[in-house]
Amino acid sequence: MPELPEVEVTRRSIDLPLRGAQVQAVRLGKPLRWPLGRDPQALVGLRLGAVQRRGKYLWLPLQGAPELPEQGLLIHLGMSGSLRLLAPAEPARAHEHFRLDTDRGSLRLTDPRRFGAVVWSAARDQDPAARLLGGLGFEPFDPALDDESFHAALRLRRAPIKTVLLGGQVIVGAGNIYACEALFHAGIDPRCSAARLGRARAARLLQALRQTLGQAMALGGSTLRDFRDAHGVNGAFQQQAAVYGREGQPCTACGKPLRRIVQAQRSTYFCPRCQRR
DNA sequence: CGGGACGCCTGTGAGC
DNA sequence: TGCTCACAGGCGTCCC
Structure with missing residues (x-):
């Protein structure tokens, strides 16, 4: 369900309500993608710090244990996950597989397909969190990301630009929908090799990604x-x-019928006239 | 190493 | 109505 805008909207909606909240109970449902990796009981009494996001991952710092000052939970919503903040008395929803009860509300992860994950880590920069976050590319709204560096990173990738966007090693955040949309707005054929994009087109793509993701977030x-x-x-x-x-x-710009192809086992939609190689 | 296929799951909608 | 099949917003892991 979630690409970067959805994850960021989720982050914003839980950050302030949960900041400083004290964990009262942790409950697990069916197994998610990976085990929590920690006795849930060990989290009781800790307090939540400011919720952070990296790509489509959320990092929830857990403060208050002197021996583990940097520990926290890394959460990924997978394909079908979503987080809700409910009253502790609220009954479990369908497909609710993780629950963090605090004195300021109960955070519930529902995820029918269970591709999502909640993983404990002793620190954000230690495994398993470090391993999962390690290969990620630029944050799309990182001020340090300019046209030059984006172009330079794309030039190292021979794969189709759509596949490269989804891969997350150059830039994070665009999933299947927003990758398709951004490529359309940039006028770039999704089959075009990333390495073959010129400076101007790379710049257009970066702008389109920011526009698409930013508008969705807003x-x-x-x-x-x-x-x-x-x-x-x-x-x-x-x-x-x-x-x-x-x-x-019909394409909203030119009227030609839009096409669907499959790239790396994912559907790609594009306009064969407006999007050029 | 880069690039592609696979597999993890359940739900939904289309077609018969 | 009920069955079967294709497909779904992600991504780590494996293999070439």
Whole structure:
């Protein structure tokens, strides 16, 4: 369900309510992608620090244990996960597989497909967190990311630009929907080798990624069909995708039927006229 | 090493 | 109505 905008909207919706909250109980449901890696009981009494995001991962610092001052939980929502902040008395929802009860509310992870994960780590820069975060590329809104460095990183990749965007080793945050949308807005054929993008087109792509992700964030992650933040609040309105899921329908810019192809086992939607190699 | 396929799961919608 | 199949917002791991 979540790409960067949804994860960031989720982060913002739990950060202030949970900052400083004290853990009262931790409950696990069915196994997620990886085991928690820690006795849940060991987390009771700790306090939550400011929630951080790296790519599509959330990092929840757990403070108050002198011997483990940097420990925390790394959370990934996978394909179908979402976080909600509920009253502790609220009954478990369907597919609720992780629950963190605090004195300021109960954080619930529901994830039907269970591709998501909640992993304990002694520190963000120690394994397993470090291993999972280690290979990630630029944050799209990192001020240090400029056209030059983006272009330079793309030039090292011979794979199709769509695949490179999804890979997350150059830039994080765009999943299948936003990658398709950004490539459309940048006028770039998704099959085009990343290495063959010139400076100007790389710059256009970076701008399109920021525009697409930024707008989705401003609207509360509303591009996704049924996304809600941790309070259950929906986006301001349903942003219509220009190409994603619109195979055969007319391009909003030129009217030509949009195409669907498969790249690295994922659907890619694009306009064969507006997007050039 | 880069690049692609696989597999982890459950739900949903289309087609018969 | 009920079955089967394709497909779904991700990504670590394995193999070439």
